[in-house]
Amino acid sequence: MSKTIKAVTLLLASGVMGAYSFCLAAESILHTERSLYRNITIYENGSERCMRFTKQTTTRQTCISLKYPDYLVFKYTKMMLGALYLQPKPDKILIIGLGGGTLPSTLSRILPKAKIDTVEIDPAVVHVARKYFNFRITPTVNVSEEDGRVFVKRAIKKGNRYDLIILDAFDHDYIPEHLLTQEFLGEVKQVMTPGGVLAANTWSSSRLYDHESATYESVFGRFFNLRFGSRVILVKNDGLPSRSEIIKNAKTLEAQLKTFGVRADYLLPLFSTSRDWRIDARILTDQYSPSNLLNAH
Amino acid sequence: MNVLNRPLIFLIAGWSGFFVMAVELLSGRILAPNFGNSIYVWGGIITIFMLALSIGYLIGGRLSIRKPSLKKLSIILMVAAVSTTPVVLMGDAVPDRIFTLIQDPRYGSLISATMLFFLPTMISGIISPYAVRLLVIESSQSGHFAGLLYFVSTFGSAAGTILTSFYLVLYFELNHIFWTMIGISLLISAFSFFVGQKHVENN
Numbered sequence: 001m002s003k004t005i006k007a008v009t010l011l012l013a014s015g016v017m018g019a020y021s022f023c024l025a026a027e028s029i030l031h032t033e034r035s036l037y038r039n040i041t042i043y044e045n046g047s048e049r050c051m052r053f054t055k056q057t058t059t060r061q062t063c064i065s066l067k068y069p070d071y072l073v074f075k076y077t078k079m080m081l082g083a084l085y086l087q088p089k090p091d092k093i094l095i096i097g098l099g100g101g102t103l104p105s106t107l108s109r110i111l112p113k114a115k116i117d118t119v120e121i122d123p124a125v126v127h128v129a130r131k132y133f134n135f136r137i138t139p140t141v142n143v144s145e146e147d148g149r150v151f152v153k154r155a156i157k158k159g160n161r162y163d164l165i166i167l168d169a170f171d172h173d174y175i176p177e178h179l180l181t182q183e184f185l186g187e188v189k190q191v192m193t194p195g196g197v198l199a200a201n202t203w204s205s206s207r208l209y210d211h212e213s214a215t216y217e218s219v220f221g222r223f224f225n226l227r228f229g230s231r232v233i234l235v236k237n238d239g240l241p242s243r244s245e246i247i248k249n250a251k252t253l254e255a256q257l258k259t260f261g262v263r264a265d266y267l268l269p270l271f272s273t274s275r276d277w278r279i280d281a282r283i284l285t286d287q288y289s290p291s292n293l294l295n296a297h
Numbered sequence: 298m299n300v301l302n303r304p305l306i307f308l309i310a311g312w313s314g315f316f317v318m319a320v321e322l323l324s325g326r327i328l329a330p331n332f333g334n335s336i337y338v339w340g341g342i343i344t345i346f347m348l349a350l351s352i353g354y355l356i357g358g359r360l361s362i363r364k365p366s367l368k369k370l371s372i373i374l375m376v377a378a379v380s381t382t383p384v385v386l387m388g389d390a391v392p393d394r395i396f397t398l399i400q401d402p403r404y405g406s407l408i409s410a411t412m413l414f415f416l417p418t419m420i421s422g423i424i425s426p427y428a429v430r431l432l433v434i435e436s437s438q439s440g441h442f443a444g445l446l447y448f449v450s451t452f453g454s455a456a457g458t459i460l461t462s463f464y465l466v467l468y469f470e471l472n473h474i475f476w477t478m479i480g481i482s483l484l485i486s487a488f489s490f491f492v493g494q495k496h497v498e499n500n
Contacts, residue, residue, distance in 0.1 A: 036336050121335055147333020150402055157397070178329035286330050287470035294467070 030132065035124030042132045048073060051100055051128060059172045062100030064133055070109075071261045076201050076230035077102055078262045079270065081110075083164055083199035085249045086224075086236050090114055090163035094155070094191070096148035096179070097169030098125055101135025108141050110256055116141045117162075119151045121169075149178055155191045163193050167200040175204075177289040180212060184286075185219040189237065198235040208294040210281035217275075218283050226270040234271075246271065302367055305489040306428050307449045309374050312485055313424045314453030316478055319461040320381065321346050323471055324414055327388045331396040332406040341407040342414075349415045353422015360423060361430035367493025370427055371486040377420040378482030384413050385475045425450055 030049070031042040038053040050063040063073040072078050080103060084090075091114055095104050098120035108116055120126050123145045129135035137143060144151055148169055155162075165188055169179055178184060180202075188198060198220070204212045209231070216223055216233055224234040241249075250264035257263070284291060324342050325334065332338050360369075383391075392409040399405040425446060432442040465474050 121333070147335045147338075147402060149330065150333045150400070153331060153396060154400055176334055178326070178334055181330075183330060285470070286326065287472060288466075289326070290467045293463075 031128065033124050033128065035122050037122045037124075040124055040128055042128055049132060051133070053171070054173060061171060062102055062133065064100065064102065069134065070106075070259050072102065072106065074102075074230075075228050076232060077106070078260070078267065079226045079228065079230065079232040080166060080168070080199045080201055081106070081257060081260070081262050082224075082226060082232065082267045082271070083166070083197050083234055084110070084253055084257070085246045085267070085271075086234055086241055087164055087195065087197040088249045088253055090197070092160075092162045092193075093117070093164045093166070094151075094162040095119070095166040095168065096151070097167065098129055098135070098143065099168065100133035101129040102133070103166055103168060104141050105133075105135055106260055108138070110260075112140070114140065117151075118143045119148050120145060121147050148176070149184055149187070152184070152187050152191055156187060160191060161193045161196070162191055163196050165192060165196065165198045167198065170202050170204075172203050175202075175208075175291045175295060177284075177291045178286070180215065180284055180291050181289050182215055182218055182283055182285045185216065189219060192237045194238050196237045198233075198237075200233040200235075202231050202233065204231060204291075204295060206295065208291055210278040211284050211291075211294055213275070213277035214279065214281040215284045222273055224271045224273060225276070226267075226272070228270055240273070243271075299492065301492050303432065305367060305492060306370065306431050307446070309370055309485060309489060310424055310428045310446055310450040311453035312482065313374060313377065313421050314450035315457035315460075316377070316381075316453075316482060317346070317350070317418055317421045318454040318457035319465075319474070319478060320384070320414065320417065322458060322461045323466075323474060324384075324410060326466075326471055327384065327413065328392055328406045328409055330389075331392040332402040332409070335402055337403040338406040341403060342410050345407065345410040345415055346418050349418035350422040353419040353424075354426050356419070357423035357426035361427045365427060365430045367431060368490055370424065370431060371490035371493060373420060373423050373427065374482055375486035375490075377417050377424070378479045378486065380420055381417040381475065381479055381482075384417070385472050385479075388413065388471070 027043040027045045029041060029043045031040075033040045041052050043050055043052070044066070047067055048063045048065055051061045052059060053061055065071045065073055072081075090111065093107060093114050093116045095116065095118040098104070098118050101118070104116050104118050107114065118141065120143060126143050126145060130137070167179070167188070169176055192198065200216075202212060213225070216235070220235040222240055224240065226232040226234065247264075247268065250268060254264055282288065321342065325339060328338055328342065391412050392405075395405050395409045395412070399408060429439070429443050429446050432446060433439045461474070
């Protein structure tokens with residue numbers, strides 16, 4: 001009996017100490033900030049520098065590798081670059097949701113001539129992206145600090161069109177519900193060029209997955225559905241290209257994308273068009289958009 | 298005083314509290330397609346609702362001086378419900394139009410919220426002080442009844458907030474929620490109008 005207690009105590013003690021030392025080794029906090037919308041924490045854990053909006057380390061918004069700054073740490077960022085397989089030479093790019101600015105920074109390296117508009121609702125996020133994640137505002141890359149939907153509405157009015165639109169405004173914990181409705185996606189479609197491509201990063205799981213899929217399909221028809229931990233939806237305005245065309249584009253881009261850890265043999269098998277959702281799921285609209293409630297179920 | 302009068306006054310005040318907060322929560326959804334969901338938009342909405350309520354209280358207090366009756370209170374509830382119908386009928390058109398004129402989400406949402414929500418919220422604000430007047434018979438009891446009425450109406454607001462944000466939006470479209478609430482207001486006001494009519498002279 002006493003032996004068991006000793007063993008358990010020892011186990012517990014070592015567990016606690018292990019966890020403690022793990023925490024110590026795991027992160028050093030560089031910066032915390034309470035912004036208009038969230039608590040932002042920038043921290044390093046040895047090889048990576050990350051940003052998070054919550055107290056838990058598990059939901060990271062963005063990370064860069066300190067040793068290999070070009071390398072994309074997140075799977076979803078690589079999956080988003082799969083959009084280039086559908087549209088290898090976008091001249092005008094719109095990115096909604098900045099995070100650490102990884103996507104605009106990477107895209108402007110791949111396509112130095114492309115004009116990139118980014119939109120971020122939280123000025124503090126723009127600030128930390130520039131300070132801690134090497135995000136640069138340049139003659140070709142600019143930031144608008146406002147709501148994504150307002151930006152798109154205004155772009156429609158001005159007649160601006162984009163060859164590539166990246167929707168990256170969602171995270172595990174919160175979905176801006178007005179950016180996941182049939183009406184909003186219809187507005188996005190209006191600012192896409194005829195051959196334009198939309199890449200959307202969504203974290204949807206459980207019930208929301210069905211609703212989201214049905215909503216995208218109602219606006220764009222068939223789409224590529226990349227699922228690997230996260231979920232990325234790839235849409236082309238004038239219909240999905242053939243697989244042979246995608247493979248051709250992937251080959252052309254391979255050398256350029258390798259620097260960032262994006263490889264065709266990794267991405268291409270993820271390009272799925274199978275409808276693995278409940279097709280009769282209710283479509284999300286401005287009238288009915290309980291995305292966060294659906295995601296929590 | 299009719300035995301039903303007092304419960305009906307509380308019912309009207311509680312339901313009105315429910316109504317105002319449910320409308321306020323949903324108003325964010327009506328403005329989001331044009332002005333987004335930023336903190337400015339919520340700031341604009343809350344400002345307009347508070348301003349409208351404050352003016353409503355002022356008017357309600359004045360109105361209660363001359364021959365107050367449950368019948369008149371019922372009419373106020375009915376007018377509040379009817380003045381909410383433009384929210385449903387023009388909930389798209391007004392913000393769309395304002396957006397073409399003012400694209401700054403702060404002033405755009407402020408103006409849209411004023412046009413759609415100021416009037417119904419102001420009229421709802423009339424109800425509380427008016428209801429206090431109907432309840433109070435002796436001045437020594439005024440604080441007691443004012444407290445009870447604040448309790449009922451604010452409790453109604455709490456119920457309207459949680460039911461709308463946790464459950465109603467999960468099952469219904471915005472317009473269905475609005476029409477149903479307008480319908481409930483009309484039913485309550487019609488019922489208390491006829492019950493209150495016969496017994497108002499006793500008050």
